[in-house]
Amino acid sequence: MEKVGIKDIAARAGVSIATVSHAFRNPGRVSDKTRARVLEAASELGYTPNRQAVSLRTARSGNIVVIIPDIADSYNSEIIKGIEAVARNRGYAVLLGDTQGAEEREREFANMVQSQQADGIILMSNNVPFDIEPDTPIEDIPPIVNGCEFAGHPGILSVSIDDKQGGKDAINHLLELGHRDIGVITGDRNSTSTQRRLEGFREAMHEAGAEPDENLIIYGTYEADMGEAAATELLVRKKRPTAIFCLSDELALGCMYSLRTAGFSVPDDISVIGFDDIAFARYFSPPLTTIAQPAEAIGRTCTELLLDLIDGKRPKSNRFILPHALIVRSSTKRIN
Amino acid sequence: MEKVGIKDIAARAGVSIATVSHAFRNPGRVSDKTRARVLEAASELGYTPNRQAVSLRTARSGNIVVIIPDIADSYNSEIIKGIEAVARNRGYAVLLGDTQGAEEREREFANMVQSQQADGIILMSNNVPFDIEPDTPIEDIPPIVNGCEFAGHPGILSVSIDDKQGGKDAINHLLELGHRDIGVITGDRNSTSTQRRLEGFREAMHEAGAEPDENLIIYGTYEADMGEAAATELLVRKKRPTAIFCLSDELALGCMYSLRTAGFSVPDDISVIGFDDIAFARYFSPPLTTIAQPAEAIGRTCTELLLDLIDGKRPKSNRFILPHALIVRSSTKRIN
């Protein structure tokens, strides 16, 4: 396994290094015969181009970095799958940027594009990890696309579902089942997805002439243990909810666990509706009614957009909304 | 955001580029005054070293690639978290290699070290993604460590739990509860972890004077939908198992879903025990009895080992066994 370089194969094939390079990158500029000879020499010698050298020369790393709060989150990991698939497909590798919510790490990862370690960023979080003003011209922003959240700068592409409408759909489902006292367990209150879904909740309630009870909203994070804790809190409220809207399926999982532990039956005593439709949702007990997000498609779209951006192609629109859907399973029930 | 390089800051600080470089990498070789001046110039200009250039020059990419069958698998994603944490901590970035089980992609990703895109590999799969003979000397193998599985070459470091003992512990628990007719749902039959756990199953049965019923073993994959299908298969066997050993928690989730759907109660009618102890296991209904693997620690250990290997430090031993534990929750019960 000695390192064989372009010049070794040039020597072997009896051509110049420029010809070798062309044989690989500009097949047209080289005669078929020479090309064949070069390719043969390359395979005989077991040649693999040195990416660092190529990158340095072309000023393209061939990497993108995905900045994500927690890769172990079921919903996130499905998105990453989508990202990985199209990245590989288009010849890019993906660098993992698990931040565990730390802003400092977000910046660290974002810095990879400045250091040429990555050509662009997929950001699954709601704040811009570098310093820009709202009026910073787009050309001064590195290629970046925002998934599921909105980092605030209008020039940054984003792809997500219509979270507000998703929230409305969830609440309308509950409303139709006769529920009026609805509890909500949210994600991070700074998260734009949480804010939008909450807007949807309030709007749907108002439209139905029901007053949203702010006292029944528990602010937290999207994780299961938060759902567990929040459900307990909800249970001690004077006005006990007959249904709980969990802003993520993980939250719903923890929530249902708490409810069960406290002796309540879902959905007989309390209905629970989730958000995301992670792969496990259908296996929950009871199978979870939820708002499905097209996680993998979101990942794919983010990546297509980002790679286009890197290639200098800006889409006409900055906002991409993918369809969501209400999936009715067995965790919600008409009130008796 | 013009690209500012070493020479810009050299000019600004009134020194040579060599001095600038030294100021960063060999602080000792430069006077404090010059160093301060260089650092100041660098920060004024917003300098970030170009990683491609550094890598090319030093022949170190600062990346490792983790080759994993499916990043969306709960167990895997916890491992990755561990990997990510120590990699970042030691100044490395992690490249994601989700293979979806395709051997071709495994090789593609493994090739990243040959192209200098990565300095080493963490392999969470049971076959070596490049051509080596069993007697290929260690020096000819790129830095690689095997997590949870064994790729076969004796020179490759591996870290895992004692899967066989884990299997025995699970079965002994069931045996103690009085179960004799035990079904098993496995992962991929080529997976070494599955093979070992199965060995443990057989050995524990024999030791207890119970005959393992090969007819009650369903070979599959570690995923939830496999558990769903396999449980149904088990239910139609003439001799119906009173307990099912699922070789992963995802399998157990799908399995319990099937059982429930078919009208069985877990654990009253049938006991179920899993393997992994993923974060969700305690929220299952019923909470899952399982064999806990220290996923994050496995990830961390793999990475420490790999980075040491890259630094030229080979450990004395090639096999690292981390502790597992039986976690008894509510999905298993004494037979009546």
Next chain:
DNA sequence: TTGAAAGCGCTAACAC
């Protein structure tokens, strides 16, 4: 303590 200079392995004008 500092600087000059030679590359790392490759690409891409440009000339032949």
Next chain:
DNA sequence: GTGTTAGCGCTTTCAA
């Protein structure tokens, strides 16, 4: 169609 050559931005002898 093929070869010469000048770097990409940095590190690192080696000399001053």
